Amino acid sequence: MAKDIITRILHADRLGSVEHGAVLKPLHIATAYGYSTAEELTAVFQGERSGHVYGRQGNPTTAVLETKISLMEDAVGTVCFATGMAAICSTMMALLKKGDHVVASRFLFGNTASWMNTLTQMGCEVSLVDATQAAHVQAALRPETRLVFVETVANPRTQVADLEGIGKLCAQHGLLYVVDSTMSTPHLFQPKAVGASLVMHSLSKSICGHGNALGGSISDTGLFDWSRYPHLLPAYRKGPPTTWGLLQIRKKGLRDMGATLSAEHGHRIAAGAETLSLRMERACSNARALAEWLQAQPLVSKVHYPGLASHAQHARAKALFKDFGALLSFETVDGVDPSEVLNALELVIKSSHLGDNRTSALPVARTIFWEMGAEQRASMEIADSLIRVSVGIESREDLLADFGQAFGRLAQRG
Numbered sequence: 001m002a003k004d005i006i007t008r009i010l011h012a013d014r015l016g017s018v019e020h021g022a023v024l025k026p027l028h029i030a031t032a033y034g035y036s037t038a039e040e041l042t043a044v045f046q047g048e049r050s051g052h053v054y055g056r057q058g059n060p061t062t063a064v065l066e067t068k069i070s071l072m073e074d075a076v077g078t079v080c081f082a083t084g085m086a087a088i089c090s091t092m093m094a095l096l097k098k099g100d101h102v103v104a105s106r107f108l109f110g111n112t113a114s115w116m117n118t119l120t121q122m123g124c125e126v127s128l129v130d131a132t133q134a135a136h137v138q139a140a141l142r143p144e145t146r147l148v149f150v151e152t153v154a155n156p157r158t159q160v161a162d163l164e165g166i167g168k169l170c171a172q173h174g175l176l177y178v179v180d181s182t183m184s185t186p187h188l189f190q191p192k193a194v195g196a197s198l199v200m201h202s203l204s205k206s207i208c209g210h211g212n213a214l215g216g217s218i219s220d221t222g223l224f225d226w227s228r229y230p231h232l233l234p235a236y237r238k239g240p241p242t243t244w245g246l247l248q249i250r251k252k253g254l255r256d257m258g259a260t261l262s263a264e265h266g267h268r269i270a271a272g273a274e275t276l277s278l279r280m281e282r283a284c285s286n287a288r289a290l291a292e293w294l295q296a297q298p299l300v301s302k303v304h305y306p307g308l309a310s311h312a313q314h315a316r317a318k319a320l321f322k323d324f325g326a327l328l329s330f331e332t333v334d335g336v337d338p339s340e341v342l343n344a345l346e347l348v349i350k351s352s353h354l355g356d357n358r359t360s361a362l363p364v365a366r367t368i369f370w371e372m373g374a375e376q377r378a379s380m381e382i383a384d385s386l387i388r389v390s391v392g393i394e395s396r397e398d399l400l401a402d403f404g405q406a407f408g409r410l411a412q413r414g
């Protein structure tokens with residue numbers, strides 16, 4: 001198989017049957033799929049024959065996107081959802097039961113952290129640990145632990161989880177290892193390399209890239225032995241065990257909960273994914289230049305970017321990832337309010353989006369991490385002045401010039 005993920009996916013639309021010689025998979029908008037005989041319909045329903053029955057469980061356009069993500073992650077299969085959060089929640093709802101225990105990184109995307117609270121209310125226990133060291137995960141394990149959840153590079157503080165160490169631990173203990181790889185994208189890293197069982201993406205971010213569609217995905221790397229997982233229903237224990245987990249996620253998660261990716265959004269995400277590597281190369285090099293520039297500013301007290309030698313997990317990021325990503329955050333010195341910095345920027349959009357072609361920034365503690373309160377923010381190492389920057393693909397000169405004029409004005413105001 002081609003090594004480069006873009007080479008892998010560019011021709012994926014033509015892997016199956018090609019309609020009218022079309023170079024792109026057409027947009028299939030039908031809600032339902034009809035068959036010429038009742039026997040054929042029955043065979044599809046009973047899983048004896050592949051095919052589509054009703055759009056909530058997937059359609060041919062989404063199926064091609066699922067194939068592409070599987071090719072990017074070297075996975076045995078993928079299920080797409082309406083959003084990244086839908087992928088996380090539906091997967092956990094499909095696989096966990098009351099009394100189960102989950103170990104998760106305490107450096108999590110805000111809404112994922114909020115979901116962990118909901119999980120607790122539904123009778124699961126969640127331990128939030130410092131996942132930059134596998135020893136903390138190990139110390140939290142219990143007999144009822146079912147899965148471990150981490151983000152590759154945490155949004156927004158950029159802590160890099162001990163991905164390899166946790167992978168080894170999960171393999172030793174037969175635990176499901178779920179990795180949210182949204183921030184690294186398949187261009188930088190494949191979590192399968194460190195033993196991930198399931199790889200999650202918010203497709204809304206860099207994989208789509210153009211800020212014009214929402215989506216999420218779960219891919220099964222084929223490394224987990226589902227025959228050891230206690231909560232799989234007999235109906236889904238059919239065929240090779242590598243397919244069992246994803247079948248239960250598709251049926252109990254996607255079908256029963258219904259957070260379906262629309263064909264139109266799937267189509268846009270697939271088009272965006274074709275340029276993922278090109279966009280990431282540019283965004284990563286912009287991010288590194290901006291991080292280095294910010295580090296030299298007297299009004300900036302700290303810069304968090306895995307590409308900087310000062311980052312606590314720089315060596316790990318360098319060893320695991322092809323590049324250091326498009327996300328950075330920084331703190332300002334006392335007396336410089338994060339809102340002042342943002343208001344002084346002219347090009348950069350004040351917005352909560354990530355992984356967009358356009359650079360956007362926000363004051364973290366007042367926006368996405370506001371609801372959780374000061375105590376949890378402190379435990380996640382979120383300073384009050386933290387500004388998150390999702391770096392886009394503008395020209396580097398224009399981007400640095402915008403930050404230059406903004407900090408110039410702030411310095412002058414005295």
Ligand SMILES: *Cc1c(COP(=O)(O)O)cnc(C)c1O
Pocket residue numbers: 083084085086109112151155180182183202203204205214215216354
């Ligand atoms: C955005 C994001 C999500 C959630 O994805 P949505 O598509 O917005 O629901 C999950 N994890 C990470 C790391 C994210 O950045």
